[in-house]
Amino acid sequence: xxxxxxxxxxxxxxxxxxxxxxxxxxxxxxxxxxxxxxxxxxxxxxxxxxxxxxxxxxxxxxxxxxxxxxxxxxxxxxxxxxxxxxxxxxxxxxxxxxxxxxxxxxxxxxxxxxxxxxxxxxxxxxxxxxxxxxxxxxxxxxxxxxxxxxxxxxxxxxxxxxxxxxxxxxxxxxxxxxxxxxxxxxxxxxxxxxxxxxxxxxxxxxxxxxxxxxxxxxxxxxxxxxxxxxxxxxxxxxxxxxxxxxxxxxxxxxxxxxxxxxxxxxxxxxxxxxxxxxxxxxxxxxxxxxxxxxxxxxxxxxxxxxxxxxxxxxxxxxxxxxxxxxxxxxxxxxxxxxxxxxxxxxxxxxxxxxxxxxxxxxxxxxxxxxxxxxxxxxxxxxxxxxxxxxxxxxxxxxxxxxxxxxxxxxxxxxxxxxxxxxxxxxxxxxxxxxxxxxxxxxxxxxxxxxxxxxxxxxxxxxxxxxxxxxxxxxxxxxxxxxxxxxxxxxxxxxxxxxxxxxxxxxxxxxxxxxxxxxxxxxxxxxxxxxxxxxxxxxxxxxxxxxxxxxxxxxxxxxxxxxxxxxxxxxxxxxxxxxxxxxxxxxxxxxxxxxxxxxxxxxxxxxxxxxxxxxxxxxxxxxxxxxxxxxxxxxxxxxxxxxxxxxxxxxxxxxxxxxxxxxxxxxxxxxxxxxxxxxxxxxxxxxxxxxxxxxxxxxxxxxxxxxxxxxxxxxxxxxxxxxxxxxxxxxxxxxxxxxxxxx
Ligand code: BGC
Numbered sequence: 077x078x079x080x081x082x083x084x085x086x087x088x089x090x091x092x093x094x095x096x097x098x099x100x101x102x103x104x105x106x107x108x109x110x111x112x113x114x115x116x117x118x119x120x121x122x123x124x125x126x127x128x129x130x131x132x133x134x135x136x137x138x139x140x141x142x143x144x145x146x147x148x149x150x151x152x153x154x155x156x157x158x159x160x161x162x163x164x165x166x167x168x169x170x171x172x173x174x175x176x177x178x179x180x181x182x183x184x185x186x187x188x189x190x191x192x193x194x195x196x197x198x199x200x201x202x203x204x205x206x207x208x209x210x211x212x213x214x215x216x217x218x219x220x221x222x223x224x225x226x227x228x229x230x231x232x233x234x235x236x237x238x239x240x241x242x243x244x245x246x247x248x249x250x251x252x253x254x255x256x257x258x259x260x261x262x263x264x265x266x267x268x269x270x271x272x273x274x275x276x277x278x279x280x281x282x283x284x285x286x287x288x289x290x291x292x293x294x295x296x297x298x299x300x301x302x303x304x305x306x307x308x309x310x311x312x313x314x315x316x317x318x319x320x321x322x323x324x325x326x327x328x329x330x331x332x333x334x335x336x337x338x339x340x341x342x343x344x345x346x347x348x349x350x351x352x353x354x355x356x357x358x359x360x361x362x363x364x365x366x367x368x369x370x371x372x373x374x375x376x377x378x379x380x381x382x383x384x385x386x387x388x389x390x391x392x393x394x395x396x397x398x399x400x401x402x403x404x405x406x407x408x409x410x411x412x413x414x415x416x417x418x419x420x421x422x423x424x425x426x427x428x429x430x431x432x433x434x435x436x437x438x439x440x441x442x443x444x445x446x447x448x449x450x451x452x453x454x455x456x457x458x459x460x461x462x463x464x465x466x467x468x469x470x471x472x473x474x475x476x477x478x479x480x481x482x483x484x485x486x487x488x489x490x491x492x493x494x495x496x497x498x499x500x501x502x503x504x505x506x507x508x509x510x511x512x513x514x515x516x517x518x519x520x521x522x523x524x525x526x527x528x529x530x531x532x533x534x535x536x537x538x539x540x541x542x543x544x545x546x547x548x549x550x551x552x553x554x555x556x557x558x559x560x561x562x563x564x565x566x567x568x569x570x571x572x573x574x575x576x577x578x579x580x581x582x583x584x585x586x587x588x589x590x591x592x593x594x595x596x597x598x599x600x601x602x603x604x605x606x607x608x609x610x611x612x613x614x615x616x617x618x619x620x621x622x623x624x625x626x627x628x629x630x631x632x633x634x635x636x637x638x639x640x641x642x643x644x645x646x647x648x649x650x651x652x653x654x655x656x657x658x659x660x661x662x663x664x665x666x667x668x669x670x671x672x673x674x675x676x677x678x679x680x681x682x683x684x685x686x687x688x689x690x691x692x693x694x695x696x697x698x699x700x701x702x703x704x705x706x707x708x709x710x711x712x713x714x715x716x717x718x719x720x721x722x723x724x725x726x727x728x729x730x731x732x733x734x735x736x737x738x739x740x741x742x743x744x745x746x747x748x749x750x751x752x753x754x755x756x757x758x759x760x761x762x763x764x765x766x767x768x769x770x771x772x773x774x775x776x777x778x779x780x781x782x783x784x785x786x787x788x789x790x791x792x793x794x795x796x797x798x799x800x801x802x803x804x805x806x807x808x809x810x811x812x813x814x815x816x817x818x
Pocket of ligand 1: 410411416420422423528531721
């Protein structure tokens with residue numbers, strides 16, 4: 077962005093409507109290159125001579141607006157012609173002005189739309205010309221009367237745009253403009269309507285057959301002034317009626333007044349989480365063929381594929397992928413539908429590894445981590461979600477949530493092998509470590525504080541949000557775990573980590589002395605009182621899994637802990653009782669301790685709580701709760717019941733790393749030392765998949781026949797991998813295709 081460009085705003089209050097900032101460029105002959113930079117307070121659409129320049133939606137995206145706003149650069153050379161050209165930036169409320177979270181009044185970052193623009197024209201022979209947004213730009217009305225992130229959009233196509241007046245300089249904006257470097261949010265899959273339902277209560281509903289984040293495009297020719305209105309929802313209730321209870325206050329409704337010609341309707345400045353739309357208003361009989369759902373998410377390269385002959389597991393994996401797509405809308409959101417859609421740190425942390433296998437998330441997370449760093453407080457703590465919504469901030473953060481500051485950079489480094497992610501995030505990580513170091517009265521433990529614990533675990537009984545594992549246990553374990561990762565990462569980039577290494581030794585020792593006895597977890601009696609009220613238990617599936625996964629158990633203790641975990645699962649009817657913190661750890665620790673069959677038992681469990689229960693109950697995305705929908709068709713609650721929450725999708729990392737066996741040695745990164753160690757199970761029949769690593773694509777498939785298992789492994793040229801086929805001696809192989817039968 078050029079410094080001479082000014083933020084501009086409308087000359088009068090335009091309320092909730094989207095406005096168009098209109099400028100022009102006079103183009104002479106011999107134009108070689110035209111490059112435009114655009115940004116807005118709100119979300120914008122950029123058009124040249126009335127044509128949309130890019131398929132970007134919701135630009136400039138959501139960043140920590142008090143610290144930085146991104147601008148986007150577009151090559152518009154081919155869109156300009158000699159003579160006068162119209163440049164237009166239309167701005168809707170977006171995240172800057174819509175109500176967000178509990179801040180229902182909106183206008184959180186600004187109370188009016190603003191835009192900033194710069195165009196550089198380069199001519200043959202070296203001459204250049206520039207165009208800036210300034211007071212010469214005009215401000216026009218648009219057909220968009222209202223548009224909000226949660227509530228949807230209202231569009232009137234009968235009203236011709238009207239000149240409001242000349243733009244004014246917006247002197248109130250004092251924010252750093254940074255270039256966009258992550259993928260823009262754009263339109264992806266187009267999903268045709270599957271069926272039109274008339275619900276028992278008479279409402280007309282379109283079913284797209286897939287829950288997703290995006291919007292609906294409607295093609296229609298009607299009379300001028302006729303209206304179309306649709307509401308969006310994820311599920312039908314037990315009677316088959318349209319259910320919006322779990323959206324809480326989000327209206328998710330788009331309303332259009334038709335122009336009278338042929339209209340292609342879709343919103344410009346909002347998005348929804350939905351599988352179904354209810355037709356609230358429509359002229360005549362709606363035909364399903366007129367409706368198409370369009371998925372919106374950040375552009376990322378697809379890197380990980382998995383399929384299985386077991387239809388349930390296959391669907392589970394697809395649900396994880398849709399969970400990622402639906403929640404990687406510029407920031408990693410918890411869910412795309414209710415009045416929340418926030419960048420919750422804990423959710424991002426538990427899903428980061430899986431997400432980074434399925435898509436190349438390096439730039440996506442890099443952008444979000446830069447905002448997390450921008451919002452880090454002087455004491456090193458980071459907000460619960462990022463970007464933080466003004467008015468919603470609280471001190472500190474929960475263990476397992478704030479640890480995103482360390483764990484996300486670690487997972488990105490492991491996935492892509494680029495040490496720069498460590499360098500860039502080193503101060504962020506150090507700050508969070510120092511925050512944990514100073515939190516509470518104990519130097520080497522994290523006791524007390526406000527924690528989400530093993531969020532949504534079922535072991536604390538019906539209706540509890542925080543699971544039975546002591547929150548001090550989880551907090552102190554994360555303190556040790558994040559510190560261990562921080563030490564490793566510091567060493568990778570050549571920092572002197574001796575002080576932190578010593579600290580780690582003390583933290584691990586203190587954890588073991590406080591939270592373990594005879595190699596098993598115990599409750600710390602002097603711990604947080606609130607824990608006791610929640611019927612804290614010492615030995616839970618989560619506490620056992622944490623000891624193994626975070627290397628808090630000594631080698632001689634691991635066997636007994638794993639055995640106890642297997643017994644606990646058995647006592648619970650072969651089901652898990654874990655929440656956000658414990659669930660992603662279960663299968664990895666079971667299989668790494670030799671309980672591969674038990675891990676598969678858990679994976680293949682179909683009664684709740686289990687990954688396949690939602691699959692068997694029609695899920696097309698991951699659910700927030702194990703029993704979001706109960707067997708009798710009722711919902712566990714209206715309050716916190718997202719049907720598109722990616723956190724439990726973290727299980728897919730195990731499908732790659734253990735079922736297919738595409739992994740890497742503990743001390744390497746970016747698959748520079750890959751290990752292929754598939755662990756098949758007859759109940760899956762076959763599995764196949766691939767991972768596009770920085771060193772090329774690794775492919776693995778295995779298939780059961782009557783007496784044998786056949787493995788096919790594909791290693792890219794130039795890669796050297798260790799192959800560990802069950803029942804065969806390990807071998808080192810180089811690029812090529814390999815077949816094994818056992
Ligand atoms: C979100 C979660 C989040 C949690 C923190 C919820 O409202 O949807 O996914 O991690 O709050 O407790």
